[in-house]
Amino acid sequence: MGNRKIRFGVVVFPGTNCDRDTYHVIEEVAGEEAVYLWHKERDLKGSQVVVLPGGFSYGDYLRSGAIARFSPIMEAIKEFAERGGLVLGICNGFQILLEAGLLPGAMLRNKGLRFICRFEELEVVNDATPFTLLYSKGERIRMPIAHIDGNYFASPEDLSALERNAQVVFRYVENPNGSLNDIAGIINAKGNVLGLMPHPERASEAELGSTDGLRMFLSAAKFVRES
Amino acid sequence: MRAKIEVFLKPGVLDPQGETIKRALHTLGYEAIRDVRQGKVFYIEIEGEDAERTIEEVAKRVLSNPVIEDYRWEIEK
């Protein structure tokens, strides 16, 4: 059973635009199995890991992620997360998880008010999550960011809880957007729902400039395979 | 009926847009301006009996994010 493929569900909301990229990396690069999950459905199709990819769900109108959180699929994902299922929110996916209350905090507009697309250096702060088993603590990795609402905010209580419980998983080495405590990615208290602004799927093939993101998918697969 | 809902950042939440506008206004010579905060406003046409309850619900549940925002609304006519 050791080499059985792990099934990743890739959620598609209207306006999601990194679904195909994420699917491609899971299938072609990580060598696992990917299935699309349409926002109107409630069936996760046997997914062992659910990924909410990047993009502009509902155009990012109102607030990034604010409308997507009401989708039927989100109810299923909430239940899945409560049962301990692995959920990964990338960029807009992270914003949706925040809006849905699966992760604490909220996103504000970037400090410079502009969209920023570029590679950033990140520090791996917690290497003990299901998504970061293949990284080591303190390691510096490179992944692209591409967002205009990535300025992470949380109340002082939430923020200190995050720090206390080692829920901060990635920090920017140089803060590009004003995020509190340089936060680039966080995990929930239970340790199964990760959200991050950088795009691991864009850092999964050497010719695109980095393979540091691939390990996130491989790590989640390994975790599922071994549990 | 027409309702107006204002959604604004809670005090204490940094407002990057307001900050930038304030700085720009200072550069333009409007030194008298002490502070700028930016919010959103929704003009909603609504029918039916229950309009007030609906507006309150929509403002709270959908249009604002309680982590960072407050809201207030009024019926205009």
Place this chain on the structure above:
Amino acid sequence: MRAKIEVFLKPGVLDPQGETIKRALHTLGYEAIRDVRQGKVFYIEIEGEDAERTIEEVAKRVLSNPVIEDYRWEIEK
């Protein structure tokens, strides 16, 4: 002094945000909502004699885009 400036799209100008929010509200069962238009609101703290003139000028010159937007303002206190 505290001023509030509302900036909103001229009638007839497409408001994709308002449209999308309206549709979302319908899906959530708020069928009574006929129309949603979204605007911006600025809360400005200002000092000095000339506040009203400054606010009018800032609203017109900086905060609104005359090609697609109108504005209105009031002094709150």
Place this chain on the structure above:
Amino acid sequence: MKSLEKLLEEHNLTLEEYGKIKEILGREPNLVELGLFSVMWSEHCSYKSSRVHLAKLPTRGKYLIQGPGENAGVVEAGEKAVVFKVESHNHPSFVEPYQGAATGVGGILRDVFTMGARPVALLDSLHFGPLTQPKNRAIMEGVVSGIAGYGNPVGVPTVGGEVDFEEEFSHNPLVNVMCVGIADKDRIFYARAGKPGLSLIYAGAPTGRDGIHGATMASAEFGEETEHKKVNVQVGDPFREKLLMEATLEVMEKDLIVGIQDMGAAGLTSSSSEMASKSGVGVELYLDNVPLREEGMTPYEILLSESQERMLMVAKEGKEKEIKKIFEKWGIDAVVVGKTTEDKRFRAIWKGEVVADVPVDALAEDAPKYRRPFVPPRIDQRTDEEWGRERDWEEVLLKILSSPEMASRRWVYQQYDHMVQTNTVLLPGAGPAVLKIKGKKQAIALTIDANPSWGRANPKAAAILTVAEAFRNLATVGAEPLGITNCLNFGNPEKPEIMGQFVETVEGMRQALEFFAVPVTGGNVSFYNETQGRAIPPTLVIGAVGLVEDYRTIPRPERVEEGYGIYLLGWEGKDLGSSVYLRVVLGERGGKVPEIDLEKERALHRELIRLAKEGKISYAIDLSPGGLLPNLAEALFHIGKGAELSVKTDGEAYFLFGESPSRAIVFASGELETEIPSRKIGIVKGERLRVYINGKKKIDLELDELKSRWEGVFPKIFDH
């Protein structure tokens, strides 16, 4: 009643044109019909001033699948087809920079996915007035964020482009956007209506009063009045565009339609009449079925609206339901608004009445063609010994690198999502964009180029130089050109001097393309780029697509290491006329543009492609505006290492900053053997840029310091 004169003026039609309309109809047109002719016969839609000249451009080539005449051109790239086109949105971007640029992106995207291609890249050619003026800064800021604000949500990476500054653009900026898509060769869709009796399906946003007369606006100069009138600005909805794109591609995949066209300029009228006319059928439109956004819209408005994010399809028989279902799934309205007919008429019916009834070919085909009078433009042949005088080259280099002309464009392209779709093998900045085609080792190389300052001095030579530059750019990654698209941006063609510039530009483009045996696959003409009688310089924008055999082996800056040799390939000349050096350092405009020998130019491209394919070079850059030293400095910034140059020359200024074409710089680890002239000019070394000329040290600067000046220019201007 308005006087006829006034009515015609409002519709931008001449009295003769009106006479022709009456002759066609055998009666007076009603107001709706007048509106139809007005938009369809506008310069923007009918190309009435340019057609006879465009017809001379070469449109055959070994990779060509579809040349001009469709929504976009198509070439073969290995096992796939590449669909691409460039479009201008100059006037709307002047009126409202953000929305103007945004809707420009939307329009060109639709042109490409209408053909059955998934858009994979956007490129933008932007021309503004000097940033010393606040108005120009606001325009640039608005345009760049508009392109970002539309392209990013749609999920198509903006992978390349250019920004250029000339005084004349203060009154008329240029915003040209190119879109590139990938399709299966046997799955290209065309603007066809098939046969009589098929349903016309309208899909997308409801129709509002947006941009009524946008096409006629783009076909007239800006006077003071137009600037103030601020006609109905179109607002883009990238979210809806994304859904429209996905639904359209799905409908195509399921093979449910006969033909399709986007509703761009002149909206419902042009899309329906052009499809029908091409297929020899007529159309009947039921205006009551058209989804409307505003109350009380008239047939005139419904037919002429330029609301964004709309498509018109001709359904295969009996497939209407299936089509609607797919659009519904994506949350897009799709309704039958008409049908094709036998009688070759364009007929619109509203509230039971026929509100327009004209021959369909009259709208789409019979627009007048003008051979407008022209006079040859004045050619600037000026040269000056003084230009070549020796100066403090350190100071000059710093000045050039920290000028908006040469500064890093990072501030711009970092606002664009240039990585989405995970194909971008070569990121912006380092050369042409290179995008891999998923599942293949082939890649496409893309570039967009223009040089208005050459255009001003010599339109024909500028066109030749621009084509050469585009192909040289492709050659640096080992790519052969497959085809080009182009946008011709000019002033008022009714002025013989402007028409002269146009004719010469087209002729230059023709000569160069014939020489290189590369076809034009389409393009766009934008006239009337003038305000109060002041025209822009002739600006030919070339968008070129090339094929890379294997993206894994392309020369790229990351491959260069300490100690590698730096070689200058090609033929050196003494060309400082109309250069960046002249403008930025000496504050002079104009002067004789560089001489070019196309045989040599082609030899350089062949050599670059050979060296790249054989893996003999690690990185290559072409010498484009700015000249050798600034371009080399940029290359070093990308490499992240310094260099030591040592050269002999009898003309330092020409060598360092001259803009002679047919040259490239390459980096190679070993000795380089070439079949064209080349000389080693230095090595990659350390963290400084040192230049020895004729044995004397002339430049010794820290690379990081140079780089931060170069990168800081736009942030300093825009981010305070």
